[in-house]
Amino acid sequence: VTDLNAVLRRFGRLGKWKESVVLFEWMKKHNKLTAPTYTSYFSVLGKACQVDKALQAFEELEDQEIRSNLYLWNSMISTLISNGKVDKAFQFFRLMKEEGLVPDRITYSTMISGCSKALGGFYKAQELVKEMRDKDLRLDSVMYGALINVCASNHMVEEARATFDEMQAEGFVPNLFHYCSLLNSYALKGWHEQAEQVLADIKSAGLKPNKVVFNSLINAYARAKLPLKARGIFEEMTEYGLQPDMISFCSLMDAYAKAGQVEEAQQMFDQMKASGLKPGSNSYSILISAYGKSGKINMIRKLSQEIDHIIGGDLDIHLFNSLLKVYCQAGVMDGVMDILRKMDTQGCSPNRITFHILMAYFCKEDLCDLAIRTFQDMEARGYPANETSYTILIQGFVRYNKVKDSLDLLAEMHKRGVSPT
Protein backbone atom coordinates (compact mmCIF):
# COMPACT_ATOMS: atom_id res chain seq x y z
CA VAL A 1 0.00 0.00 0.00
CA THR A 2 2.89 2.30 0.80
CA ASP A 3 4.24 1.74 -2.68
CA LEU A 4 0.88 2.34 -4.28
CA ASN A 5 0.68 5.66 -2.48
CA ALA A 6 4.09 6.55 -3.85
CA VAL A 7 2.93 5.63 -7.35
CA LEU A 8 -0.07 7.85 -6.86
CA ARG A 9 2.23 10.75 -6.06
CA ARG A 10 4.51 9.97 -8.95
CA PHE A 11 1.58 10.20 -11.36
CA GLY A 12 1.00 13.62 -9.94
CA ARG A 13 4.56 14.70 -10.51
CA LEU A 14 4.33 13.54 -14.12
CA GLY A 15 1.12 15.48 -14.57
CA LYS A 16 -0.90 12.30 -15.08
CA TRP A 17 -3.74 12.96 -12.73
CA LYS A 18 -6.15 10.84 -14.75
CA GLU A 19 -4.02 7.79 -14.07
CA SER A 20 -4.04 8.55 -10.40
CA VAL A 21 -7.83 8.67 -10.42
CA VAL A 22 -7.88 5.21 -11.94
CA LEU A 23 -5.41 3.91 -9.39
CA PHE A 24 -7.35 5.49 -6.56
CA GLU A 25 -10.59 3.90 -7.70
CA TRP A 26 -8.86 0.56 -7.95
CA MET A 27 -7.48 0.86 -4.46
CA LYS A 28 -10.88 1.80 -3.22
CA LYS A 29 -12.46 -1.24 -4.78
CA HIS A 30 -9.89 -3.46 -3.11
CA ASN A 31 -10.08 -1.78 0.27
CA LYS A 32 -6.55 -0.55 0.16
CA LEU A 33 -7.26 3.01 1.13
CA THR A 34 -5.23 4.49 3.94
CA ALA A 35 -5.03 8.04 5.21
CA PRO A 36 -1.83 8.72 3.25
CA THR A 37 -3.61 7.51 0.13
CA TYR A 38 -6.11 10.28 0.56
CA THR A 39 -3.56 12.96 1.33
CA SER A 40 -1.45 11.93 -1.64
CA TYR A 41 -4.49 11.84 -3.85
CA PHE A 42 -5.75 15.23 -2.73
CA SER A 43 -2.35 16.71 -3.27
CA VAL A 44 -2.20 15.39 -6.84
CA LEU A 45 -5.70 16.59 -7.63
CA GLY A 46 -5.04 19.96 -6.07
CA LYS A 47 -2.13 20.62 -8.34
CA ALA A 48 -4.07 19.41 -11.36
CA CYS A 49 -6.97 21.76 -10.61
CA GLN A 50 -9.37 18.91 -9.97
CA VAL A 51 -10.84 19.95 -6.65
CA ASP A 52 -14.23 18.55 -7.45
CA LYS A 53 -12.79 15.06 -7.63
CA ALA A 54 -11.10 15.54 -4.28
CA LEU A 55 -14.29 16.80 -2.69
CA GLN A 56 -16.13 13.83 -4.07
CA ALA A 57 -13.60 11.42 -2.60
CA PHE A 58 -13.87 13.19 0.71
CA GLU A 59 -17.64 12.93 0.76
CA GLU A 60 -17.57 9.26 -0.05
CA LEU A 61 -15.16 8.60 2.76
CA GLU A 62 -16.83 6.56 5.48
CA ASP A 63 -13.99 5.15 7.55
CA GLN A 64 -14.17 7.06 10.83
CA GLU A 65 -10.57 6.47 11.72
CA ILE A 66 -9.32 8.01 8.51
CA ARG A 67 -11.79 10.80 8.83
CA SER A 68 -10.33 11.82 12.14
CA ASN A 69 -6.84 12.08 10.70
CA LEU A 70 -5.43 15.59 10.85
CA TYR A 71 -3.31 15.20 7.71
CA LEU A 72 -6.44 14.34 5.78
CA TRP A 73 -8.14 17.59 6.70
CA ASN A 74 -5.01 19.63 6.20
CA SER A 75 -4.50 18.34 2.72
CA MET A 76 -8.15 18.72 1.82
CA ILE A 77 -7.98 22.33 2.95
CA SER A 78 -4.79 22.83 1.03
CA THR A 79 -6.38 21.46 -2.12
CA LEU A 80 -9.35 23.76 -1.77
CA ILE A 81 -7.11 26.74 -1.26
CA SER A 82 -4.82 26.12 -4.16
CA ASN A 83 -7.95 26.06 -6.29
CA GLY A 84 -9.34 29.29 -4.97
CA LYS A 85 -12.18 27.78 -2.95
CA VAL A 86 -11.32 29.73 0.13
CA ASP A 87 -14.85 29.92 1.49
CA LYS A 88 -15.14 26.19 1.31
CA ALA A 89 -11.79 25.87 3.03
CA PHE A 90 -13.10 27.94 5.90
CA GLN A 91 -16.15 25.68 6.05
CA PHE A 92 -13.91 22.66 6.37
CA PHE A 93 -11.84 24.44 8.97
CA ARG A 94 -14.96 24.99 11.06
CA LEU A 95 -16.22 21.50 10.44
CA MET A 96 -13.00 19.85 11.54
CA LYS A 97 -13.17 21.67 14.84
CA GLU A 98 -16.76 20.61 15.27
CA GLU A 99 -15.67 17.04 14.79
CA GLY A 100 -13.27 17.44 17.67
CA LEU A 101 -10.02 17.81 15.75
CA VAL A 102 -7.43 20.30 16.88
CA PRO A 103 -5.86 22.35 14.07
CA ASP A 104 -2.08 22.33 14.18
CA ARG A 105 0.43 24.84 12.86
CA ILE A 106 0.20 23.36 9.38
CA THR A 107 -3.55 23.88 9.37
CA TYR A 108 -3.10 27.49 10.39
CA SER A 109 -0.37 28.24 7.94
CA THR A 110 -2.42 26.71 5.14
CA MET A 111 -5.41 28.79 6.13
CA ILE A 112 -3.30 31.92 6.33
CA SER A 113 -1.92 31.36 2.89
CA GLY A 114 -5.48 30.93 1.66
CA CYS A 115 -6.24 34.44 2.83
CA SER A 116 -4.13 35.76 -0.01
CA LYS A 117 -6.95 34.75 -2.32
CA ALA A 118 -9.84 36.01 -0.25
CA LEU A 119 -11.46 39.37 -0.28
CA GLY A 120 -10.52 41.12 2.94
CA GLY A 121 -7.99 38.36 3.41
CA PHE A 122 -5.73 40.50 5.50
CA TYR A 123 -8.27 40.72 8.28
CA LYS A 124 -9.15 37.07 8.09
CA ALA A 125 -5.47 36.28 8.45
CA GLN A 126 -5.23 38.53 11.48
CA GLU A 127 -8.09 36.65 13.08
CA LEU A 128 -6.34 33.38 12.48
CA VAL A 129 -3.19 34.74 14.05
CA LYS A 130 -5.15 35.85 17.07
CA GLU A 131 -6.80 32.47 17.35
CA MET A 132 -3.35 30.90 17.31
CA ARG A 133 -2.12 33.17 20.05
CA ASP A 134 -5.05 32.14 22.21
CA LYS A 135 -3.90 28.57 21.79
CA ASP A 136 -0.27 29.38 22.52
CA LEU A 137 0.82 28.58 19.01
CA ARG A 138 3.64 30.77 17.80
CA LEU A 139 4.09 32.13 14.32
CA ASP A 140 6.90 30.41 12.48
CA SER A 141 9.01 31.48 9.55
CA VAL A 142 6.70 29.94 6.96
CA MET A 143 3.69 31.66 8.43
CA TYR A 144 5.43 35.00 8.26
CA GLY A 145 6.13 34.29 4.61
CA ALA A 146 2.47 33.52 4.06
CA LEU A 147 1.42 36.62 5.95
CA ILE A 148 3.62 38.92 3.89
CA ASN A 149 2.17 37.35 0.81
CA VAL A 150 -1.36 37.98 2.08
CA CYS A 151 -0.50 41.66 2.39
CA ALA A 152 1.07 41.69 -1.04
CA SER A 153 -1.86 40.10 -2.83
CA ASN A 154 -4.27 42.45 -1.12
CA HIS A 155 -2.15 45.36 -2.28
CA MET A 156 -1.28 46.37 1.25
CA VAL A 157 2.25 47.54 0.84
CA GLU A 158 2.68 49.18 4.22
CA GLU A 159 1.43 46.13 6.04
CA ALA A 160 3.74 43.88 4.05
CA ARG A 161 6.69 45.94 5.15
CA ALA A 162 5.45 46.06 8.74
CA THR A 163 5.12 42.29 8.84
CA PHE A 164 8.56 41.92 7.36
CA ASP A 165 9.97 44.15 10.10
CA GLU A 166 7.96 42.43 12.79
CA MET A 167 9.33 39.02 11.97
CA GLN A 168 12.84 40.33 12.30
CA ALA A 169 11.99 41.87 15.65
CA GLU A 170 10.81 38.41 16.65
CA GLY A 171 14.23 37.06 15.82
CA PHE A 172 13.59 35.48 12.42
CA VAL A 173 16.05 35.96 9.60
CA PRO A 174 14.25 36.62 6.33
CA ASN A 175 14.92 34.21 3.48
CA LEU A 176 14.17 34.49 -0.21
CA PHE A 177 10.50 33.69 0.33
CA HIS A 178 10.12 36.67 2.60
CA TYR A 179 12.08 39.02 0.39
CA CYS A 180 10.19 37.87 -2.66
CA SER A 181 6.80 38.38 -1.10
CA LEU A 182 7.87 41.84 -0.08
CA LEU A 183 9.24 42.58 -3.52
CA ASN A 184 6.04 41.31 -5.02
CA SER A 185 3.97 43.69 -2.96
CA TYR A 186 5.75 46.50 -4.78
CA ALA A 187 5.74 44.73 -8.12
CA LEU A 188 1.98 44.35 -8.10
CA LYS A 189 1.64 48.09 -7.81
CA GLY A 190 4.25 48.77 -10.42
CA TRP A 191 6.48 50.47 -7.88
CA HIS A 192 9.71 49.58 -9.54
CA GLU A 193 12.03 51.78 -7.47
CA GLN A 194 11.01 50.05 -4.26
CA ALA A 195 11.19 46.70 -5.99
CA GLU A 196 14.73 47.41 -7.12
CA GLN A 197 15.57 48.38 -3.57
CA VAL A 198 14.47 44.98 -2.31
CA LEU A 199 16.78 43.35 -4.84
CA ALA A 200 19.60 45.46 -3.46
CA ASP A 201 18.64 44.43 0.07
CA ILE A 202 18.74 40.78 -0.90
CA LYS A 203 22.21 41.16 -2.24
CA SER A 204 23.50 43.05 0.76
CA ALA A 205 21.99 40.43 3.07
CA GLY A 206 24.32 37.98 1.37
CA LEU A 207 21.54 36.05 -0.35
CA LYS A 208 21.71 35.05 -3.96
CA PRO A 209 18.65 36.26 -5.87
CA ASN A 210 16.93 33.53 -7.82
CA LYS A 211 14.65 33.50 -10.84
CA VAL A 212 11.63 34.33 -8.75
CA VAL A 213 13.21 37.59 -7.67
CA PHE A 214 14.03 38.62 -11.20
CA ASN A 215 10.71 37.51 -12.58
CA SER A 216 8.90 39.54 -10.01
CA LEU A 217 11.00 42.54 -10.89
CA ILE A 218 10.16 42.10 -14.57
CA ASN A 219 6.56 42.13 -13.51
CA ALA A 220 7.09 45.38 -11.63
CA TYR A 221 8.19 47.00 -14.87
CA ALA A 222 5.40 45.32 -16.80
CA ARG A 223 2.85 46.90 -14.50
CA ALA A 224 4.61 50.21 -14.74
CA LYS A 225 4.30 49.90 -18.52
CA LEU A 226 8.03 50.07 -19.00
CA PRO A 227 8.71 47.17 -21.33
CA LEU A 228 12.23 48.32 -22.11
CA LYS A 229 13.20 48.22 -18.45
CA ALA A 230 11.56 44.83 -18.16
CA ARG A 231 13.68 43.67 -21.03
CA GLY A 232 16.72 45.03 -19.24
CA ILE A 233 16.02 42.84 -16.19
CA PHE A 234 15.44 39.90 -18.45
CA GLU A 235 18.92 40.35 -19.84
CA GLU A 236 20.42 41.07 -16.45
CA MET A 237 19.24 37.75 -15.12
CA THR A 238 20.92 35.96 -17.96
CA GLU A 239 24.17 37.73 -17.17
CA TYR A 240 23.65 36.64 -13.60
CA GLY A 241 23.76 33.04 -14.77
CA LEU A 242 20.04 32.39 -14.54
CA GLN A 243 18.21 30.93 -17.51
CA PRO A 244 14.96 32.78 -18.15
CA ASP A 245 12.09 30.36 -17.67
CA MET A 246 8.51 30.29 -18.85
CA ILE A 247 7.48 32.87 -16.31
CA SER A 248 10.28 35.23 -17.34
CA PHE A 249 9.15 35.07 -20.93
CA CYS A 250 5.51 35.42 -20.01
CA SER A 251 6.13 38.40 -17.79
CA LEU A 252 8.07 40.07 -20.53
CA MET A 253 5.41 39.25 -23.11
CA ASP A 254 2.89 40.73 -20.78
CA ALA A 255 5.02 43.84 -20.40
CA TYR A 256 4.75 44.34 -24.14
CA ALA A 257 1.10 43.40 -24.20
CA LYS A 258 0.26 45.92 -21.49
CA ALA A 259 2.10 48.59 -23.41
CA GLY A 260 0.07 47.72 -26.49
CA GLN A 261 3.03 46.31 -28.39
CA VAL A 262 1.51 43.16 -29.80
CA GLU A 263 4.25 42.54 -32.35
CA GLU A 264 6.96 42.56 -29.71
CA ALA A 265 4.91 40.22 -27.58
CA GLN A 266 4.63 37.88 -30.52
CA GLN A 267 8.38 38.11 -31.02
CA MET A 268 9.05 37.07 -27.43
CA PHE A 269 6.65 34.21 -27.92
CA ASP A 270 8.62 33.05 -30.93
CA GLN A 271 11.87 33.53 -29.11
CA MET A 272 10.59 31.45 -26.26
CA LYS A 273 9.82 28.61 -28.61
CA ALA A 274 13.22 28.98 -30.23
CA SER A 275 14.92 28.69 -26.87
CA GLY A 276 13.36 25.29 -26.39
CA LEU A 277 10.58 26.17 -24.00
CA LYS A 278 7.17 24.79 -24.81
CA PRO A 279 4.59 27.54 -24.79
CA GLY A 280 1.95 26.64 -22.26
CA SER A 281 -1.50 27.88 -21.44
CA ASN A 282 -0.17 31.01 -19.83
CA SER A 283 1.81 32.24 -22.82
CA TYR A 284 -1.11 31.59 -25.12
CA SER A 285 -3.50 33.41 -22.91
CA ILE A 286 -1.28 36.49 -22.83
CA LEU A 287 -1.04 36.48 -26.61
CA ILE A 288 -4.74 35.93 -27.00
CA SER A 289 -5.61 38.80 -24.73
CA ALA A 290 -3.14 41.00 -26.53
CA TYR A 291 -4.64 40.21 -29.90
CA GLY A 292 -8.09 40.47 -28.43
CA LYS A 293 -7.47 43.99 -27.26
CA SER A 294 -6.49 45.00 -30.76
CA GLY A 295 -9.53 43.28 -32.17
CA LYS A 296 -7.75 40.68 -34.28
CA ILE A 297 -10.29 37.91 -34.13
CA ASN A 298 -8.77 36.04 -37.03
CA MET A 299 -5.54 35.72 -35.06
CA ILE A 300 -7.56 34.38 -32.15
CA ARG A 301 -9.14 31.71 -34.25
CA LYS A 302 -5.77 30.75 -35.59
CA LEU A 303 -4.26 30.51 -32.12
CA SER A 304 -7.25 28.61 -30.90
CA GLN A 305 -6.67 25.95 -33.55
CA GLU A 306 -2.96 25.88 -32.86
CA ILE A 307 -3.67 25.19 -29.22
CA ASP A 308 -5.74 22.14 -30.03
CA HIS A 309 -2.79 20.60 -31.80
CA ILE A 310 0.01 21.61 -29.51
CA ILE A 311 -1.13 21.20 -25.95
CA GLY A 312 -3.23 18.12 -25.49
CA GLY A 313 -5.00 17.99 -22.20
CA ASP A 314 -2.87 20.68 -20.63
CA LEU A 315 -5.27 23.50 -21.24
CA ASP A 316 -6.08 25.35 -18.11
CA ILE A 317 -8.92 27.48 -16.93
CA HIS A 318 -7.11 30.80 -17.37
CA LEU A 319 -6.64 30.10 -21.04
CA PHE A 320 -10.26 29.13 -21.54
CA ASN A 321 -11.35 32.23 -19.71
CA SER A 322 -9.17 34.44 -21.89
CA LEU A 323 -10.60 32.89 -25.01
CA LEU A 324 -14.12 33.18 -23.71
CA LYS A 325 -13.63 36.80 -22.85
CA VAL A 326 -12.27 37.68 -26.27
CA TYR A 327 -15.07 35.88 -28.08
CA CYS A 328 -17.68 37.37 -25.81
CA GLN A 329 -16.41 40.88 -26.31
CA ALA A 330 -16.43 40.41 -30.04
CA GLY A 331 -19.88 38.82 -29.88
CA VAL A 332 -18.64 35.70 -31.64
CA MET A 333 -21.27 33.26 -30.49
CA ASP A 334 -19.89 30.18 -32.21
CA GLY A 335 -16.52 30.85 -30.67
CA VAL A 336 -18.11 30.95 -27.23
CA MET A 337 -19.96 27.71 -27.77
CA ASP A 338 -16.83 26.08 -29.11
CA ILE A 339 -14.85 26.95 -26.00
CA LEU A 340 -17.55 25.74 -23.66
CA ARG A 341 -17.65 22.46 -25.50
CA LYS A 342 -13.88 22.12 -25.29
CA MET A 343 -13.85 22.80 -21.59
CA ASP A 344 -16.36 20.06 -21.14
CA THR A 345 -14.45 17.48 -23.13
CA GLN A 346 -11.20 18.43 -21.40
CA GLY A 347 -12.77 17.98 -18.00
CA CYS A 348 -11.88 21.53 -17.09
CA SER A 349 -14.30 22.91 -14.53
CA PRO A 350 -15.37 26.52 -14.82
CA ASN A 351 -14.46 28.83 -11.98
CA ARG A 352 -16.10 31.96 -10.70
CA ILE A 353 -14.46 34.09 -13.35
CA THR A 354 -15.78 31.87 -16.12
CA PHE A 355 -19.28 32.43 -14.84
CA HIS A 356 -18.67 36.15 -14.54
CA ILE A 357 -17.52 36.39 -18.14
CA LEU A 358 -20.59 34.52 -19.31
CA MET A 359 -22.95 36.55 -17.16
CA ALA A 360 -21.52 39.78 -18.50
CA TYR A 361 -21.91 38.46 -22.00
CA PHE A 362 -25.53 37.41 -21.54
CA CYS A 363 -26.35 40.73 -19.95
CA LYS A 364 -24.82 42.55 -22.85
CA GLU A 365 -26.90 40.52 -25.31
CA ASP A 366 -30.06 41.24 -23.32
CA LEU A 367 -30.39 37.61 -22.28
CA CYS A 368 -31.02 38.44 -18.66
CA ASP A 369 -32.76 35.21 -17.74
CA LEU A 370 -29.80 33.27 -19.07
CA ALA A 371 -27.56 35.45 -16.97
CA ILE A 372 -29.60 34.61 -13.91
CA ARG A 373 -29.47 30.93 -14.66
CA THR A 374 -25.70 31.19 -14.99
CA PHE A 375 -25.61 32.94 -11.65
CA GLN A 376 -27.50 30.07 -10.05
CA ASP A 377 -25.26 27.53 -11.75
CA MET A 378 -22.27 29.28 -10.31
CA GLU A 379 -23.54 29.02 -6.78
CA ALA A 380 -24.55 25.42 -7.27
CA ARG A 381 -20.99 24.62 -8.30
CA GLY A 382 -19.52 25.93 -5.11
CA TYR A 383 -18.78 29.53 -6.01
CA PRO A 384 -20.96 31.73 -3.83
CA ALA A 385 -21.72 35.06 -5.43
CA ASN A 386 -19.46 37.87 -4.38
CA GLU A 387 -19.69 41.58 -4.87
CA THR A 388 -18.48 41.34 -8.45
CA SER A 389 -21.12 38.77 -9.33
CA TYR A 390 -23.88 41.05 -8.15
CA THR A 391 -22.37 44.09 -9.77
CA ILE A 392 -22.33 42.39 -13.14
CA LEU A 393 -25.97 41.41 -12.94
CA ILE A 394 -27.18 44.70 -11.55
CA GLN A 395 -25.41 46.65 -14.22
CA GLY A 396 -26.77 44.37 -16.88
CA PHE A 397 -30.29 44.92 -15.62
CA VAL A 398 -29.92 48.64 -15.32
CA ARG A 399 -28.76 48.87 -18.88
CA TYR A 400 -32.09 47.46 -20.02
CA ASN A 401 -34.13 49.52 -17.59
CA LYS A 402 -35.05 46.63 -15.36
CA VAL A 403 -34.79 48.84 -12.36
CA LYS A 404 -37.07 46.77 -10.18
CA ASP A 405 -35.03 43.61 -10.66
CA SER A 406 -31.89 45.54 -9.89
CA LEU A 407 -33.28 46.77 -6.63
CA ASP A 408 -34.39 43.27 -5.73
CA LEU A 409 -30.89 42.01 -6.33
CA LEU A 410 -29.40 44.79 -4.30
CA ALA A 411 -31.68 43.89 -1.42
CA GLU A 412 -30.81 40.22 -1.73
CA MET A 413 -27.16 41.08 -1.72
CA HIS A 414 -27.46 43.04 1.48
CA LYS A 415 -29.55 40.38 3.10
CA ARG A 416 -26.84 37.83 2.40
CA GLY A 417 -24.17 40.06 3.80
CA VAL A 418 -22.14 40.28 0.63
CA SER A 419 -19.72 43.14 1.18
CA PRO A 420 -21.93 46.13 0.43
CA THR A 421 -20.17 49.03 -1.20
Next chain:
RNA sequence: CAUGAAUUGCCACCUUGG
Protein backbone atom coordinates in the same frame (compact mmCIF):
# COMPACT_ATOMS: atom_id res chain seq x y z
C1' C B 1 4.64 6.33 2.67
C1' A B 2 1.03 11.57 3.39
C1' U B 3 -0.36 17.90 4.64
C1' G B 4 1.93 24.49 4.99
C1' A B 5 4.88 30.26 2.43
C1' A B 6 7.32 33.71 -2.86
C1' U B 7 7.29 35.23 -9.34
C1' U B 8 3.44 35.41 -15.29
C1' G B 9 -1.82 35.21 -17.99
C1' C B 10 -8.52 35.51 -17.25
C1' C B 11 -13.89 38.88 -14.58
C1' A B 12 -17.74 43.93 -13.13
C1' C B 13 -16.92 48.75 -11.13
C1' C B 14 -13.39 52.55 -9.89
C1' U B 15 -8.79 55.43 -10.58
C1' U B 16 -5.15 57.07 -14.02
C1' G B 17 -3.58 57.55 -18.83
C1' G B 18 -4.64 57.03 -24.18
